[in-house]
Amino acid sequence: MNTKRICLFSGSSHPELAANIASGMGISLGKLQIRSFPDGEIGVQLGEEVQGKEIFVLQSLASRPNHYLMELLIIIDALKRSGATKITALIPYLAYSRQDRQNVQGEPITAKLVADLLTAAGVTHLIAIDLHADQVEGFFNIPVVHLRCRPLLSEYAAKRMKGNLRVVAPDIGSVKTAEGIAKHLKKELVIIQKERLTPEKVIMKLIGEVAGCDLLLVDDLCSTGNTLLAAARLCCDHGAGTMAAVISHGLFAEDALRKLVTSGLSFMVTSDTIPQKDHCPKLETLSVAPLIMEHLFNVMEKSHNKNN
Numbered sequence: 001m002n003t004k005r006i007c008l009f010s011g012s013s014h015p016e017l018a019a020n021i022a023s024g025m026g027i028s029l030g031k032l033q034i035r036s037f038p039d040g041e042i043g044v045q046l047g048e049e050v051q052g053k054e055i056f057v058l059q060s061l062a063s064r065p066n067h068y069l070m071e072l073l074i075i076i077d078a079l080k081r082s083g084a085t086k087i088t089a090l091i092p093y094l095a096y097s098r099q100d101r102q103n104v105q106g107e108p109i110t111a112k113l114v115a116d117l118l119t120a121a122g123v124t125h126l127i128a129i130d131l132h133a134d135q136v137e138g139f140f141n142i143p144v145v146h147l148r149c150r151p152l153l154s155e156y157a158a159k160r161m162k163g164n165l166r167v168v169a170p171d172i173g174s175v176k177t178a179e180g181i182a183k184h185l186k187k188e189l190v191i192i193q194k195e196r197l198t199p200e201k202v203i204m205k206l207i208g209e210v211a212g213c214d215l216l217l218v219d220d221l222c223s224t225g226n227t228l229l230a231a232a233r234l235c236c237d238h239g240a241g242t243m244a245a246v247i248s249h250g251l252f253a254e255d256a257l258r259k260l261v262t263s264g265l266s267f268m269v270t271s272d273t274i275p276q277k278d279h280c281p282k283l284e285t286l287s288v289a290p291l292i293m294e295h296l297f298n299v300m301e302k303s304h305n306k307n308n
């Protein structure tokens with residue numbers, strides 16, 4: 001297969017994942033200089049020819065979403081101006097996807113805005129992983145490949161659990177996500193529903209039985225950890241057995257990891273769509289590199305067959 005036709009560039013958000021993919025595929029990372037001007041503006045310069053090549057740019061939009069998004073847009077612009085015609089943004093974690101509708105008047109729909117910005121810059125294809133909701137795909141008027149790592153994370157976590165295992169949706173927003181995993185693992189689904197009694201008072205209700213069951217709490221992402229923490233507490237109060245969490249994207253903002261370590265969760269499994277810098281004894285990270293590589297190999301094979 002001709003790996004010379006494929007070129008993977010890395011933004012500055014997740015060089016480790018990009019390097020792992022490149023070395024696993026036997027390709028070198030595209031040469032790219034990223035710099036910061038004294039006033040904070042970002043500048044880039046490509047260090048190689050991109051015309052006629054299949055270009056992928058890996059950038060995960062976590063921890064500094066505004067900076068990394070802007071950096072990605074600038075890299076895409078440089079590629080476009082250098083003659084690249086097919087530019088795939090490989091975005092393991094797509095920030096701003098949670099704001100995908102107007103809950104009240106006056107709010108933005110940032111998921112659509114980000115889609116528009118990427119396509120305006122020159123992105124022609126998108127590869128994303130475990131999007132917050134499937135409908136985000138529809139905000140892009142370009143081909144979207146939506147890879148799923150959650151089934152792999154859940155299978156891994158389920159193997160470590162014993163007893164009568166059930167899958168828990170920690171809030172109503174995660175029902176579809178957790179339901180998919182419950183079906184995948186052929187387990188029953190339990191739902192946690194929040195009910196606001198007064199502006200200050202919220203009660204949480206369990207829909208389903210957890211007493212004496214081991215539980216897998218499944219969510220697309222964990223930011224402050226408050227959703228998982230409250231869910232774990234409620235399940236514990238209702239007599240749950242061993243509890244673990246599966247989270248596609250571990251944002252772990254502020255002191256989330258510290259809070260989760262002292263929660264009733266025995267362990268958490270996440271992916272490396274976001275670099276995990278802090279060590280946490282209860283957190284296991286599985287790499288999405290094989291998933292991405294499998295897709296890229298398929299792309300390469302198709303383009304090889306087309307050209308021969």
Ligand code: R5P
Pocket residue numbers: 098171173174219220221222223224225226227228
């Ligand atoms: C919500 O829609 C998401 O699926 C997560 O449940 C939520 O964003 C988690 O946030 P946090 O960890 O801050 O509670």
